[in-house]
Amino acid sequence: MNKRHLLLIVALLGLLGLLLLIGRPAAQPDRPAPAASTAPSNAAPQIASLAKINGQAPARRSLDIQRWTTAEGARVLFVAAHELPMFDLRLTFAAGSSQDGGTPGLGMLTNAMLNEGVAGQDATAIAAGFEGLGAAFGNGAYRDMAVASLRSLSAAEQREPALALFAQVVGAPTFPDDALARVKNQVLAGLEMQKQNPGKLASIALFHQLYGQHPYAQPSDGTPASIPAIDRAQLAAFHARAYAAGNAVIALVGDLSRAEAEAIAAQVSAALPKGPALVPPPAPQAPAAASQHVEYPSQQTHLLLAQLGIDRKSPDYAALYVGNQILGGGGFGTRLMEEVREKRGLTYGIYSGFTPMQVAGPFLINVQTRAELSQATLELVRQLVRDFIAQGPSEEELKQAKRELAGSFPLSTASNADIVGQLAAIGFYDLPTTQLEDFMNQVQQLTVAQVREAMARHLNADAFVVVTSGPTVAQQPLPPPVERPAAQPAGVPEH
Secondary structure, eight states: OOHHHHHHHHHHHHHHHHHHHHHSOOOOTTSOOOOOOOSOTTOOOOOHHHHHHTTOOOOOOOOOOEEEEOTTSOEEEEEEOTTSSEEEEEEEESOSGGGOTTSTTHHHHHHHTGGGEETTEEHHHHHHHHHHTTOEEEEEEOSSOEEEEEEEEOSHHHHHHHHHHHHHHHHOOOOOHHHHHHHHHHHHHHHHHHTTOHHHHHHHHHHHHHHTTSGGGSOTTOOTTTGGGOOHHHHHHHHHHHTOGGGEEEEEEESOOHHHHHHHHHHHHHHSOOOOOOOOOOOOOOOOOEEEEEEOOSSEEEEEEEEEOOBTTOTTHHHHHHHHIIIIISSTTSHHIIIIIITTOOOSOEEEEEOOBSSOOEEEEEEEEEGGGHHHHHHHHHHHHHHHHHHOOOHHHHHHHHHHHHHHGGGGGSSHHHHHHHHHHHHHTTOOTTHHHHHHHHHHHOOHHHHHHHHHHHOOTTOOEEEEEEOOOOOOOOOOOOSSOOOOOOSOOOO
16 A cells, blocks of 8 residues: 555545534533423424414504605605615606596506606616616506606715606606607507407406496507507696696605605605696496407407496495405405305406595406306306305404405515505505504404495495407306315426
């Protein structure tokens, strides 16, 4: 054996000894030996953090919401959050499609064009300006509202130029003609694609049936007839009226002092056009029950059932929210999902929901099923709603819904983006500063009778406006329900 081999053997023996030493428990002469366990060997291990919860809902983040109005009339809501060196700013205007008048799509186009040009800068330069500062701009338009948002670092060297650019984009857009032509082409291409989407076709028809001549009846994206005719002068006039400071809510969350927040709100408010808040749309009139079919060549039929629901300030909001969570808004385990999917296999999913708005928004049930079972599925859904209105939830269903809402509620304020969204809604719908806590307190105090009575006040199973979209085929009866659904195959489904 040569010297090299001898050294190798010595090294290997040393490594083996080290591994054996590591594998042995460390000697702890000052610690007493553990007592023999009296628990059975098959007892489930306890997780200390879960044991401490003891079935209680997780703690909710307490928000110190500060509220004021700028000199120009913009309403401001602010929460200081110093955990991260950044801030979120969201402007919300009553500038959605309900303010379009006789020009569907005007509000949407105005919002889409905000960051397409300002004095001396086109869309590319604006995007580069935000990106170079590590800031993000966002915008969007809906039926009630239009929004513009900014996320930026809170240090002055990033915050100040980002705010200056944001104020210019929101307060003084130039609506260049070449950009307008490009955006209109994009919108028209999207409207053309909607013709291949039976669910979207059904939704457009539904809102016309539900709202008639009301402003909510018009699609937010406009129509193929209205979009081409909209010009720069119309956008500028809509902006001057609907993006006025008196029509704005400024929500602000982040690593800012009160003085810094006031300065930001004042800067943004002063950059906006001067003017008052716009008048909300009128209250809609409930339509008579009706049915409409949109013919579409497919294997499935989309079923939409709707009736007028509530506005956002309704005193029944909490009771209806909880009632709908049990009926069809909470995913798996709801009445509709259990009866329509789990027991009969008629759909992948069925959902219901109230959409409270400035005035009565829709209550909507949405399901997609096999075309030959569409009518029978429709009647089943009607009956399930009828039964729920008459009987209400069970005590156990209500208890479970309260527990789930208490458990998920902290997620509504888990991030700055979540908080700024809550503040924007509170300001836009003129809700109390204590709205979040008030809602949870109301939920926890609800009784079965209160939920049942609220659902009965606002829903009627025989008053639905129904729109179906799919093929016209011979109808078949429903399959019988099963109490325990058959096990689904574990493999990857084929499409």
